[in-house]
Amino acid sequence: MFDAKPILKNLPNLPGVYRMINASDEVIYVGKAKDLKKRVSSYFNKNLPSPRTRMMVSNIARIETTVTRSEAEALLLENNLIKGLMPRYNVLFRDDKSYPYITLTGDEYSRLAFHRGAQRKGNQYFGPFPNSVAVRESIQLLQKVFKLRTCENTVFANRSRPCLQHQIARCTAPCVNFISAEDYRNDVHQAAMFLQGKTTEVIDSIAEQMSAAAAKQSYELAAVFRDRIQALHQVQAKQFVSDFNISDADVIASAELQGQHCINLVMIRGGRHLGDRSYMPKNTDGETLETTVQAFLAQHYVAQNTPPLIVVGVKIETELFEEVLSEQAGRKVKINTNPIGDKRVWLRMAQTNAELALGQRAATTANQEAKLLALREALRLPDSTERMECFDISHTMGEATVASCVVFDRGDMQNSEYRRYNITGITPGDDYAAMRDVLTRRYKKVAAGEGKRPDLVFIDGGKGQLGVAMEVMAEVGLDDILLIGIAKGEERKPGLETMIFSDTGEMVNLEKDNKGLHLLQQIRDEAHRFAITGHRAKRAKARLQSSLEDIEGVGAKRRKALLTRFGGLDGVKNASIDELASVEGISQSLAEKIYGELH
Structure with a gap:
């Protein structure tokens, strides 16, 4: 001791x-x-x-x-x-630095955009939002009311006529000077005020503009301002949180079930309820809810913008956290642990969401545990079988080959441990070579002590792929790990899969309603999804980069002229032969060649 x-x-x-x-x-x-x-x-x-x-x-x-x-x-x-x-006995929350924001860029004609990651000086940022859906809904709302541009700068700088966003009344088309720079700046300023929760001030300002336009008998312009006021009133009626005297606030509730804790965070920004998010921390067994909430406050708000008000459902050291969070935010942050009125109602709502999330998590965990137990029994696996990895290969006629590895451990899929591998230096379409490459790269590291050793490895494929896998594991010194090939059944129908064991060569088929088979299918399908998603992204990137570069006769100057004239590669693809031929340096024959290559 x-x-x-x-x-x-x-x-x-x-x-x-x-x-x-x-x-x-x-x-x-x-x-x-x-x-x-x-x-x-x-x-x-x-x-x-x-x-x-x-x-x-x-x-x-x-x-x-x-x-x-x-x-x-x-x-x-x-x-x-x-x-x-990441100590094993501390309450740990996932380090989520990827909260989405709305940004108004610092350009002359500010762009309204979705943003994640590091914030740049000169831009205005509003948030964070609980998820990307809340950001996109807010952007759509701002487009309807204030009609700000959302296009990339490269597109904006090369427009010769208004785009579809202007035609559907979602943009005032500053790219072609359909609105003055002063009027556009005013719209940007009002949008920023709205995002800050100053909706009443925005409505009053627009009302003055409407009256001034009517006085000048500019009735069409006055009608535009009238419609904008009506849209803002509708937003206020649907989303405004009237009881919160501070426009930005967070509501934090906590719940406990079978030793697992859940934190539910409700976000109110600009006086509007943006949604909520539930967090399941690690290492909470034996800890109090107060300890978990304090850990959440410390770990969550280091990376996020702290609102001026935080409503919390348990008693904590408010003075200490208020001091720390206020110093970080550069302004006063108040923590309310005894809410009344509507704030208490919001806290109860968050509490209910935390309890529901815990219930759903417990049900999912129990279902996964039952499936794992059934899989062990059906395949006669030892009770210690816990960590399983599955590999799949994806390509199109040998193009952009990608291998995936997904992990099932601790009773669930471990998304953070998934890995993709770009496969190069092989004969296109050679699945055996691709499987050899990915298994060698992964398990050489495991054999050297890097990473976790799996209890079981699934190979999406038949005897050929399994044979390659067995050779690789013998070469790296991990031939004691059980490998199982998953051969697709007749017409690739689910439920007809055949499992092939590496140690005995035994071939096993399970009943369609077997829970163990369902878990195996889940892991296999996840490996396939992860591989094909990576393959499609890689293929699309390769084709995008090489579309013009691979066309003989189209050099750097002509590529630049085409991309500038049509605002990007999509515009070039959508152009007709005559439109292509109208670009300086592009002859009729070359335009026909470009059109043919792109289509």
Whole structure:
């Protein structure tokens, strides 16, 4: 057992972060403390209440500490360490930095766009939104009301006539000067105010514009402003959250079921309810909901824009989190743990969603466990069979060959562990060579100690592909891993698959209603989906890049002239022979050749 007395004796009564480290030199837990000596000493009391905590303490080989200037600074350091080290005994949320935003670009004629990733200086960003659907719905709404452009700059700069968006009254066509720069800037400003929740101010401003237009007897323009006001009133009636005196807010509820916790996050931006999102953290067994919510606040808001109000359904250290989040946001952030009125109603709604998400997760998990048990029984696999990997190859007549590997582990498909492999240097269409390539690349690393070793490997194919797989596994020194080939049945109908075992050569068919077969089909179909999606993307990219470059007689200058004239490759493809011939440097015969190659 680890002797903590020498370390505890020398610990200061100061704020800081502590790290519990096991015999393998892995950080297994990171915590923060207002008083390091008191907090770390509490782990070595005789009567620890949580079995999970007792298990963690039993694995401690040494302890490291870092003193900080304040508890708030300790919270930030703790979160950074948790994000980087992913300790097995900390409550962990998926590091989701890919929330979508709406952006208004800093161009002379601002572009309304969907955005993920790093934010660029000069652009305005609004969000984050809970999902891409909420962003696209908001963009469509803004197009209807304010008619801002959404086209790429390359298209915008090369338009000679208005596009379809203008014809369906979704854009004022600044590309061909159908609106003045001043009027367009005003529309952009009003759209930004709307996204900030200043809907009433926007309506008042448009009403003044309508009155001014009517006074000048510009009745058609006044009617445009009237329609815009009506559309905004309809939006207010449908989506506006009247009780929230702050236009941006988050509502956080939590629920527990069978040791699994769920956090439901409701997002309100610009005074509108944008939707919600449920999170299932790891390592919550034995933890309280308060601990999980605090972990969510620390881990979630480091990467996101923090709204000025957060409504939380459990009692937490509000002062500490308000201090940290306010410092990060550069403005005051308020955390409300005792909501009243409509805020309490919103919290109950989030609570219901968290409970429903947990129920659905439990049902799905139970169903997957039943399928896994049935598969083990049907194929006479050992009870320890848990991690399964499946490979598939996708190409079109040998073009753009892609191999996929999907993973089933811990009772479910592990999307984050999926991998695609671009296959090159083989005879086009040679599936055996492609299978050899992908298996060699993957399992050489596993044999060298990189990555996780599977209990079972499925090969989507018959005896030929399975034979190749057996050769590869023998070459890399992993021939003790069971391989099963999945041969498609007659006319490739589901339920007629034949399983071929690598160790005995036995061929097994399962009943169509067998749950184990359903799991096998799920894994196989996921491998096929993942492979074909990658193949199509690779094929489309290759064809897009080479469409003009592969045409004899079309050099860099002519390619540039064509793309500039028609606003991109799609425009070139849609052009007629006569339109192609009208481009400088393109003769009638070359136009016919280009048209023929592209079609």
